[in-house]
Amino acid sequence: MKNSVSPAIAANTRQTVYAILIAISFSHLLNDLIQSVIPSIYPMLKSNFHLSFAQVGLITLVFQLTASILQPFVGHYTDKKPHPKSLAIGMGFTFIGLLCMSFANSFPLILASVSLIGMGSSVFHPEASRVAHLASGGKKGLAQSIFQVGGNTGAAAGPLLAALIVVPYGQLYISWFALFAILAIIILTAVGRWYQANMVLAGEGIAAHSATTKRRHISRNKIIASIFILLALIFSKYFYMASMTNYFTFYLIHKFGVSVQQSQLFLFAFLAAVAAGTILGGPLGDRYGRKLIIWVSILGAAPFSLLLPHVNLFATVVLAILVGLIISSAFSAILVYATELIPGKVGMIAGLFFGFAFGMGGIGSAVLGWLADRTGIEYVFSICAYLPLIGIITGFLPNIEGRRSKV
Numbered sequence: 115m116k117n118s119v120s121p122a123i124a125a126n127t128r129q130t131v132y133a134i135l136i137a138i139s140f141s142h143l144l145n146d147l148i149q150s151v152i153p154s155i156y157p158m159l160k161s162n163f164h165l166s167f168a169q170v171g172l173i174t175l176v177f178q179l180t181a182s183i184l185q186p187f188v189g190h191y192t193d194k195k196p197h198p199k200s201l202a203i204g205m206g207f208t209f210i211g212l213l214c215m216s217f218a219n220s221f222p223l224i225l226a227s228v229s230l231i232g233m234g235s236s237v238f239h240p241e242a243s244r245v246a247h248l249a250s251g252g253k254k255g256l257a258q259s260i261f262q263v264g265g266n267t268g269a270a271a272g273p274l275l276a277a278l279i280v281v282p283y284g285q286l287y288i289s290w291f292a293l294f295a296i297l298a299i300i301i302l303t304a305v306g307r308w309y310q311a312n313m314v315l316a317g318e319g320i321a322a323h324s325a326t327t328k329r330r331h332i333s334r335n336k337i338i339a340s341i342f343i344l345l346a347l348i349f350s351k352y353f354y355m356a357s358m359t360n361y362f363t364f365y366l367i368h369k370f371g372v373s374v375q376q377s378q379l380f381l382f383a384f385l386a387a388v389a390a391g392t393i394l395g396g397p398l399g400d401r402y403g404r405k406l407i408i409w410v411s412i413l414g415a416a417p418f419s420l421l422l423p424h425v426n427l428f429a430t431v432v433l434a435i436l437v438g439l440i441i442s443s444a445f446s447a448i449l450v451y452a453t454e455l456i457p458g459k460v461g462m463i464a465g466l467f468f469g470f471a472f473g474m475g476g477i478g479s480a481v482l483g484w485l486a487d488r489t490g491i492e493y494v495f496s497i498c499a500y501l502p503l504i505g506i507i508t509g510f511l512p513n514i515e516g517r518r519s520k521v
Contacts, residue, residue: 129251130249130250130251130252130253130256130257131249131251131308134245134249134305134308135246135249135250135257135260135261136260137301137304137305138242138245138246138249138261138264138305139246139260139261139263139264139265140264140301141201141205141238141242141264141298141301141302141305142238142242142261142262142264142265142268143264143265143267143268143271144268144294144295144297144298144301145205145208145234145235145238145265145268145298146264146265146266146267146268146269146272147268147269147271147272147275147291147294148208148212148231148268148272148291148294148295149177149231149235149268149269149272150268150269150270150271150272150273150276150359150385151272151273151275151276151280151288151291152173152174152177152215152228152231153174153273153359153360154272154273154276154277154280154281154378154381155276155280155281155285155288156170156173156360156363157281157363157364157367157374158280158281158284158285159173159224159285162285163220163221163224165221166483166487167364167483167484167486167487168480168483168484168487169221169483170360170479170483171360171479171480171481171482171483171484172225172480172483173224173225173228174356174360174475174476174479174480175476175477175479175480176225176228176229176232176476177228177229177231177232177476178232178472178473178475178476178477178479179232179472179473179476179477180228180229180232180233180235180236181232181233181235181236181239181468181469181472182236182468182469182470182471182472182473182476183236183469183473184232184233184236184237184469185235185236185239185240185464185465185466185468185469185472186240186462186465186466186469187465188200188236188237188240188241188461188465189240189459189460189461189462189463189464189465189466190459190461190462190465191461192240192241192244192461193458193459193460193461193462196241196244196309196313196461197241198241198305198306198307198309198310198313199303199306200237200241201237201238201241201242201245201302201303201305201306201309202299202302202303202306203237204233204234204235204236204237204238204241205234205238205295205298205299205302206234206295206299207230207231207233207234207237208230208231208234208235208238208295208298209234209292209295209296209299210230211227211228211229211230211231211232211233211234212227212231212288212289212291212292212295213289213292214226214227214230215227215228215231215285215288216285216286216287216288216289216292217286217289218285232472235472236465236469239464239465239468239469240461240462240464240465240468241461242261243258243261243449243460243461243464243468244460244461244464245305245308245309246258246260246261247453247460248309248312248313253400254396254400254450254453254454255395255396255397255398255399255400255404255446255447255450256396256397256400257396258396258446258449258450259392259393259394259395259396259397259446260396262392262395262396262445262446263389263392263393265392266385266388266389266392266442267386267389269359269385269388269389270382270385270386270388270389271382273378273381273382273385274378274379274382275291276378277374277375277378277379277382281374281375281378332455332512332514336512337455337456339510340455340511340512341452341455341456343507343508343510343511344408344448344451344452344467344511345467345470346504346507347408347412347444347448347504347505347507347508348445348448348467348470348471348474349470349474349504350412350501350502350503350504350505351412351441351444351445351471351501351502352471352472352474352475352478353474353475353477353478353498353501354415354419354437354441354498354501354502355441355475355478356474356475356476356478356479356482357478357482357494357495357498358381358384358434358437358438359381359385359475360479360482360483361479361482361483361486361491361494361495362377362380362381362384362434363377363378363380363381364377364486364491365491365492365494365495366380366427366430368490368491368492369491369492370426370427370430372427380431380434383431383434383435384431384434384435384437384438385438386438387434387435387436387437387438387439387442388438388439388441388442389442390439390442391411391438391439391440391441391442391443392442392443392445392446394443395407395411395442395443395444395445395446395447396446396447396450398443398447399446399447399450399451403513404447404448404450404451404454405451405508405511405513405514407443407444407447408444408447408448408451408505408508408511409505409508409509410440410443411440411441411442411443411444411447411505412441412444412502412504412505412508413502413503413505413506413508414440414441414502414505415436415437415440415441415502415505416500416502416503416505418433418436418437418440419433419437419498419499419500419501419502420499420500421433422434422437422495422499423492423495423496423499437502441502445467445471448467449463449464449467451511451514452466452467454514455514482494482498485497
């Protein structure tokens with residue numbers, strides 16, 4: 115087959131293509147902004163539809179399991195047969211889900227709506243991660259951080275916009291967020307054209323990276339064990355994040371008597387810290403090694419998470435910000451570390467880890483909702499405080515990166 119990629123384009127994709135990284139990051143911002151509207155309106159939905167905490171958790175479970183189950187399969191398929199247009203098509207599912215959500219008049223319809231949004235997410239994340247990888251120019255940690263910070267910024271902005279638009283005016287105003295989906299479709303269509311023109315180069319990177327991996331002499335069993343360790347770390351991070359993103363507002367309202375809108379502002383502060391921490395994780399991993407960053411970002415959050423359930427409102431918000439800042443640097447480092455363990459499978463690895471992260475978030479939300487109904491919301495936070503201690507198992511990961519330069 116004739117190579118249709120020009121030498122100029124080939125040269126450019128061996129450098130960091132910041133225009134594409136910014137475009138895909140902004141699309142991630144829009145995607146996750148839309149997704150974060152769902153937990154942001156839980157108090158309103160709970161009141162309007164007379165839901166229990168367990169039903170609130172089920173909404174998140176349906177949304178995140180829809181995304182998590184499909185993501186590895188989408189990633190595995192597109193590793194073999196990439197589809198640049200799938201980015202825009204996936205966002206189309208999100209658009210439809212938003213419109214359905216705004217008009218839903220029963221609990222089953224709410225579940226159907228969030229499942230459509232989950233399907234859109236299942237397509238977006240593996241393919242968008244592949245685009246970020248292709249545009250990285252070798253700075254894979256930086257590329258993932260740029261990509262991730264878009265998502266985290268959107269997740270932080272979503273509750274704020276929901277507090278300003280949906281909470282005061284009602285469920286119908288969710289439809290306004292469909293405008294963000296339309297904007298994302300336009301951007302992703304343009305990104306898809308660049309992706310189509312540069313797909314050939316992905317194969318060259320796979321071959322070079324595979325040769326590097328063979329020189330490391332890492333056994334298959336050690337690779338499998340490392341993947342399970344990384345997934346355990348994802349479990350600890352996202353179970354804890356589920357408690358914060360889904361129930362932090364309820365915790366603040368119950369324990370300190372703040373209003374719904376005040377609680378949304380405090381949730382925004384936590385999620386903004388998460389966005390800021392994400393910026394640091396990738397570049398620090400490129401410089402100092404991903405294993406070190408993984409270790410610090412999970413285990414380093416433990417002292418603050420353990421203190422959080424035992425302090426006043428001001429200290430609670432400060433500690434939540436510190437936890438968000440530290441723990442958020444983990445995911446980019448974990449994802450890039452995993453792609454270096456198994457080169458040539460960027461879509462499958464991204465799908466597996468994004469999917470598992472979403473799944474843990476969904477299961478965590480459902481389990482914690484069930485637990486909150488039976489024991490109280492404060493007990494949930496006292497238990498989740500111990501989750502970052504799981505970060506100690508990072509020590510069992512192999513050192514695959516060698517010495518880091520001081521450049």
